[in-house]
Amino acid sequence: MAKFGTWAGWPAYAIVLAVLPLVVTDPHGRLLLILITMYGVLALSWNLTLGFAGIFNFAQIGFFGIGAYTTGILVTRTGVEPWLALPVSGVSAVLASLVAFLPVLRLRGIYVGLATYVFSQLCIYLVLGQAGLTGGSNGIVGIPRLSLGDMSLRADGRIGYYFLGAALLFAVTLLVRVLTRSTLGRSLLAIRDNEALATSRGISRVRQHLIVFMIGAAVAGVAGSFNAFLNGVVSTDIFGFGYLTLLLSMIFLGGSGSVYGPIAGAVVVTVVSDALQDAGPWRDVVIATLILVVLWTAPKGLAGLARSAVTALRERRGRADRPPSASEPITHVKELS
C-alpha cells in the first residue's frame, strides 16, 4: 500500500480530463482544449529524447509532419479506413526515425542537432519535390473527418476529437511516467549524465537511444495523424519553424527532463498563443521573450519552480517547531552593512 500515494493522482488526472469539456462548452474553448491535448502529447514525446535522453533531437517536428502526411495520403488516395491511418502514421514515423537516427550513431551533442534539424528541413523539400503525391505547396485538402459509428467526432463542438486527444494524452503521460522509472529510463539518465561510466557498466548507448527515439517518433506520428484529421488539411507548414519554436517553448517553459512539466508548458503556451492570435508578429515576440525569461530565471522551468516551492514549504513546516536559525543572521548582517 506504500505505492498508493504515488498512483492516486492518476484517477484524478483522468477525471479532470473527462470533466474539462463539460466546464468549457463554447466551441473556441473546446478547440483550445483539443490543441492543448495534441501539443501535450507532442511535447511529452519530444521530451523523452530531448530532456531525458539528452539527445539534441530536432527531427521530432519531422516525425509529426510525416505522420500527418501519411494520414493525408492514405485517406485521400487509397480510401483506407480512417481509424487505421492513426496507427499506420505512427509506424511510418518510426520508419522515418530510423533514417533520422543514422547521424546519432556516430555523432554527438550539437552535431546531432544540426543533422536532425536538416532532416526536418529535408522533409519540406521532399514534399515539395513529390508534388504529384503530396500536393506540393498546395498541400493535401479534403481529408475526411473521423467518425464513430454514425457520430462524427466533429459533432457537439468537436467533443469527439477532444476525448480522442485526451485519451492519447493520458496514455502518453502514463507511458512517459512508466518509461522514465523503468530500467530503460534510468539507463538513459545514466548515459546522459555520464556516458563513459554508463557504457562501462554495460549499457549500449546506441541501443537505448534507438529505442527511445523510435518510441518518441511513434507518438509524434500518431499526433501528426490526429492533427491531419482535426484540420482536414496538411501543408508544409507542419514542418515549419512555427511548430518547432512553439513546442520547444512548451518543453523548456514546463521544464525539460521533468515528466509532467511539458504538459504545464503546453497549457500555458497554447493559451498565451491563442490570446495573442490577432496580435500578428507580437505573438512571436511575446512567446520568444517568455522562453528567454524562463531560461534566465528558472532553467528547470515550471516543474523546477513547483519542486522548489514544495521543498521550501516542507522545510518551513519542519522548521516550525524549532527556532529559525539559518535565515536570521543573514538579515542581521545585511542591516549592519
Add this chain to the structure above:
Amino acid sequence: MSGISVIATSTLVLGGLYLLMAAGLTLIWSTLRVFNFGHGALLMFGAYLTWTLLNTTGLPLIVSLAGAVVAMAALGAVYEFLLVSPFIKRPNGDMLVMVATLAATMLLQSGAQLIWGPELKQLPPFGGARVDVAGSVVQGTQLVTIVLAPLLVGLLALVLRRSSIGLTVRALEQNREHAQLLGIPPRRVYLFVVMVAVGFATVAGALLGSMQFMSPAMGSDPLLRAFVVLAFGGAGSLAGTIAGAYAIGLLEAVTTYYFGLSWSPVLVFLAMIVIMLVKPEGLLHTRVRSA
C-alpha cells in the same frame, strides 16, 4: 562551354556567401563551444539595417553597409551578453544556448516584420563593374561577392594568426583552462568573436539582399547551407570551412544546373548525411567530434 562558366560563377558566388556565414559560425563554435542558431536571423537583420541606412541617410551603399556592420557588431555584443554568457557555464549549457538562440531568431524575425513591414525590398547592386568570362558575364554584386568574401575571410585568418587578440582566440580554442591560467579573460575573447561573426553575417546579408528580395525568413536557407558546410569541412577549422564552403557551392551549382532548383537542396543534404556517417569528423578534419 557556357554551362561550365555558369557553374563556375555560381560556385564562386554561393561559396562566397556560405563562407561568410560559416566562417562566423565556425569561429563561435571553436571558441565558445556553442552553436548559434540565430546566425541566419542576424544575417537578415543586417541586410534590413543596411537598407534603412541607405534609404534614410542617402549615404552610398558601401558606407551604409559599413554602418550596418558596426551597428550589428554592437547588437552582437548584446546578443552575447544576453543569450550566450548566462548559459554557457551551466550544465547542459550548449542545449540552453541553442534554444535561446532559436528564441532570438523568432524575436529578430518578428521584429523585422514589425519594423520593416511585409512589402518586398531589395538593395541596389554593389557597383557596376562587369567581367566577361568565357561567354558569360559576371557583374555587380556577384563580382563583389566573388572578390570580397575570400578577402574578408583571408583577413580574418591573418588576424587570427598574427595579432595578439587572434593569439588569445586560438589559445582559448585549443585549451580553455590553460588559456585562463595564462590570464586570458575568456569573456573579452567571446565578445570579440561574436561581434566579428555577426559583422560577417551582416556583409553576407547585404550581398544576398542585393541579389534577391529581402524577407524576414531570408536567413534560414543560408543558415542551413552553413550547417552543411560545417559538416563538410569539420567545424572548428577555418581552412576546412573555406574548402567546405566552395565545395558545397560547387555541389549546389552543379545539381541546380542538372537537376533543377527543387532537387538541389535534397541532394546537398543527402551528401551531408552521407559524409556525417562515413567521416563524422568532417572530410578535411581529423579531430573526433564529441561535443
